[in-house]
Amino acid sequence: MHLSLLQPIIDRPGPWASVYAEIPHSTEDAAKQRELSADAAARQLAEQGADRATCDAVRATLANARADGEPADLSGRAVFATGGEVVLDAPLSGRPARSFASWSPLPRITPWAEAAADDVRCLVVYVDREGADFALHSDQGALDAGNVEGLDWPIHRTATADWSERHFQTAVENTWEQNAGEIAEAAQRVFESCGAQVMLLAGDPRERRSVHDKLPEPLRTVTYESDHGGRAAGADSTRLDRDITHVRAAFEHDHVTDVLNRFRAGADVGGTDPAYAASGVPALIEAAREHRIDTLILTPGSADAGREVWVGADPDQLAVRGTELQYLGETNPSAARADDALLRSAAATGAEAVVVRDPAEAPAGGLGAILRWSTPTQHQ
Incomplete structure (x- = not known):
């Protein structure tokens, strides 16, 4: 999947409100249900420390969301806001897998990627x-x-x-x-x-x-x-x-089959030949910092997806440990999920993302990447 839709939120500093909500529009009380959903999301954000202006912007967007001119099955929304402004309001195909509101240093973009994976144009x-x-x-x-x-x-x-x-x-x-x-x-x-x-x-x-x-x-x-x-x-x-x-x-x-075949071929090189695939959070973090990720592979709910990493303001400022970011010019690192940090970096460098839903077919840990280039030290 191409990640160009995420560009408005990639380089903008946070913290971010990320809301995944169902937007009812085909029932008699749809307007009332939207208001209740909007109030609940704003309340959850406020409880997590979001500022009043951002909470109000999210509430207004969700309460006024309508599906006029959209297919009836587009009943979900992913809303991303910061600094009192909704920066991206993206319709989802069907209901979100899980409705939630999050206030975090990075936007929670992985659930959007999971929902968008099947939306082939x-x-x-x-x-x-x-x-x-x-x-x-x-x-x-x-x-x-x-x-x-x-x-x-x-x-x-x-x-x-x-x-x-x-x-x-x-x-x-x-x-x-x-x-x-x-x-x-x-x-x-x-x-x-x-x-x-x-x-x-x-x-x-x-x-x-x-x-x-x-x-x-x-x-x-x-x-x-x-x-x-x-x-x-x-x-x-x-x-x-x-x-x-x-x-x-x-x-x-x-x-997806082609990407997995390329991933396996790139990882299974043997000897001293360089690998053109990476898995495991440390190797992926290194590849992301060097803009080497060509295709990021994500598996929903995998062990590595929710692993804590550290990020800075720029998409290529990410590390396994917060102290590493001092060498990259970031003096105030923040903790974030590995999947969101890697997806943000991939989007910033024009990489592609692929969602693999079968854990048995996915890379070990659930995260992997096909690399644009490698070095002899990449192979482990």
Whole structure:
């Protein structure tokens, strides 16, 4: 999963209010329930030492939270606030695994990562021989991502065998090919700009196959085709929705499998060769300080996730012991959870995060990382 959503809270100093709450909106007393939930969260924060302004900001955000324009199953919120201001209000897919309010030196971002792990963003390209429409599908629903129009003449072939007609048919096929190329170029631009992770082509069978073949190789590896739905009004959308759900789930499963395989290969090098994977809090802390984490692996509820580490104001100021931070320029270190500290550091350096829900498949201790580079001393 990409961590760009967390950027507003990565470099900002705390302490932080982190609230995970269910936001009811489909019952008659939804407004009253939101107020009660908001009051409870603000009260919990105040009991933990949060300032009045921050408590009031959180209360107002939760009490006024509405799901207008959002899918009905988006019933949870992750709210992060500091200094009397809500800095990030992120909808969750479904209810939060656990509702709570926390006042801590770092924002409690790991539960957000756990909730967001399955929210694969799929760019659906509705293709015909004249162009394509784009829509980004995620747990937040479908968002219009634009369209592209190609040549509109000649488009249709004839059924005769006359030489002039055959020449015309060749021109038609050339138009199809040219339009397919323009659709492929536009699809690549939209895919890269909207943050999609997987792409699904729907619509005219010949044209979508041609579009698929014209995509650059890296994009083709995460592009699929559906026999359902299309660009025309009234096209079958129910079965296409099922295909979108299947593609999103399959991509997440395959991605986690690939990350774990790379992690194991990077750790199992043997001899004096450097390892390109790390596990255990001390090794991960060292890699995070040196900006070497490429992909952080998290396992909910694991032993190492809640281990106490020490952090400073900057994301790369983290240590196993507080005294170590004095050498990094931090004179007033704070205690924090290892998973939150490592996730903050990963987000700050553009790394990716992957949630592994099966402890049997996870790294020892539940935390691990694939590294951008290593040194001969990394292997243990």
